[in-house]
Amino acid sequence: MIAILDKYPLAPHVYYMLLEAPLIAAKAQAGQFVIVRAAEEGERIPLTIADYDRTRGTVVLVFQETGKTTRLLASLHQGGTILDLLGPQGNPTEIERFGNTVVIGGGIGVAPIFPLARALREKGNTVTAIVGFRSREYVFWEEKMAQVSNRLVMTTNDGSYGTKGFVTDALKGLLDSGETIDRVFAIGPALMMKAVAEATKEKNIKTIVSLNSLMVCGMGMCGACRVTVEGVTRFTCMDGPDFDAHQVDFDVLIKRLETYTCEECGE
């Protein structure tokens, strides 16, 4: 049983959850995820670690209510427990002194971008963060992101906050400005990551994405999370979750994410 130390909404249907998990907190690094099973009947779902505190032995998850399991998680509260938590899973993001970096987060993808930006800064990189939300009411962690980036660009789809448009619009503006960019990281919906990949490919800038494929075991056994990278089958939980964005077949990923849409709506 994992104690829920804190839980509150960050935005409509988006929640912050602080969990007591000392073993996971001790090992967690940017880019890694946990497998959550909330209750006895529950699914195992992967959630990227949004923050961790090694001293206090805690990890932070940020999730959006989209399906059965995230709705179940949303119904839990401070003082409650979740049944199972496994981690930290996956390979940590490769963090080096790249130079001028851009991190892009869309929606709840902004949460895992935070420890990534922090790690990049600690290594001495210059970090430009581009974070995008649907509209003003969905914005969260603006201050946290400001603390770990040299420059923060906020976008909303409807222009109700920051710059109007998608994160890719802001990225294209940056790419067209002639500024030298050494590496780009993107975490968010598959369509967003695909658009980022297309934009940076033209400029030949190495881009890393964190894939959100469906998972069951999350530990290199079942093969549910397979993705096509460079035309070859790879496994997100063991080979990823980070991959070279220019090698990922996003169309396969996007279709595979729809595998259980019928089952989900029929529940």
Add this chain to the structure above:
Amino acid sequence: MKPEKKSVPMRQQPADERIRNFDEVPLGYSEEESLSEAFRCLQCVNKPCVNGCPVRVNIPDFIKALREKNFQKAVDIIRETDMLPCVTGRVCPQEEQCQAFCVLNKMGADPISIGRLERFLGDWALAHKKKQEYTADPDTTIGAKNKKVAVVGSGPAGLTCAAELIKKGYAVTVFEGFHKLGGVMVYGIPEFRLPKAIVAKEISVLKDLGVQFMTNVLIGRTLTIEDLFKKGFNAVFIGAGAGLPNFMGIPGEHLNGVYSANEFLTRVNLMKAYKFPEYHTPVKRGERVVVIGGGNVALDSARTAKRLGANHVYLVYRRSEQEMPAREEEIIRAKEEEIEFYFLTNPVKYIGDEKGFVKQAVCIKMQLGEPDASGRRSSHPVQGSEFTIDVDEVIVAIGNTPNPILRITTPGLKTKKRGEIEADENGKTSLPGVFAGGDIVTGAATVITAMGAGKRAATAIDEYLRG
């Protein structure tokens, strides 16, 4: 007295009933049936059957105790070497092991149904289990005191190693990555062949012995092998089992509705997707399902798909029935359940609809050639023999590689080409104090071979810790 030629048959659920439920198929011997079967045993002095057993269960002696109706004694004899009799009595390939060595075979009679007797006794023991039935023998603890062993993985290899070590007086902690104990016995082998409640009860016997269990701890990620030594463990046994599933690398394997057997069975068994939506993990319930492969896992997948409501389940195997590695009795049961076999057939590609869901499997006819490295005849495609099967689900059951996590996260741990951990016959690896056994060393094998490896490693660990 000449023994009956025929062994006592085991009652089982009729095929038309059992394909509509997940309950166990064979129903087990009654006490009366067990006794009748036990009295067929010739009690050979040289015990040939024992040589056929990877863990050397003292078969004639337990049968003798059974005949005397001393069931507790019979169980104790089995548990000297096999702490999971309910499991091995059900899933061991006895026909290739102990029963193949039974002298009755040479007399033109059925061999003793050793597995069924073992199952009867194992089930009897669980039904009559008292709390704290077993305790470690204090005599064996001399010299072993204050030594701790970590066991990685709670499958057959890990559990057997843990049981042997606790009996020798070591403190043992088993680390399991999943939320549930039992490894392949809970995620892989279906309920209708091995009920999960029975696995849990067998494990509870180990808990009574004092074995500690920690779930949701993945060694290699949550803690490393190095961490275990830092935490005071004196030796480590790795029984991490199966890893990533093999795919054929043919077009269309990424389509929705194409599963590895590992994923399909894990969803259904471990996550109880057959009870969806009561349990939240979904699984496709295909109407026309193709299963690729000829082993026990392929048959388990096919029979599971049937129980999930498929109208047609086709089992596609590249060799002929004779070469199938699956157990014969499971092949017979699959046929009774109207699994449709395509022997000498191999898929070449899968075709999907516009949304990315599989709708056709294109297959090709095969012919047999010379024996290959495995001793089985190789198979080759027959040019121009392609044909198409309409499907809405495909399950690929062509094996898996050993689990990769420890290879990736343990410096100095030597592995072979396909990722198997290098270990000698006693499980000794390239790292001091680190032993390994089961599928992680041999690649995919059976429950009992893994148990044999766990047992040999326990002996080697004992020697190592005694210096």
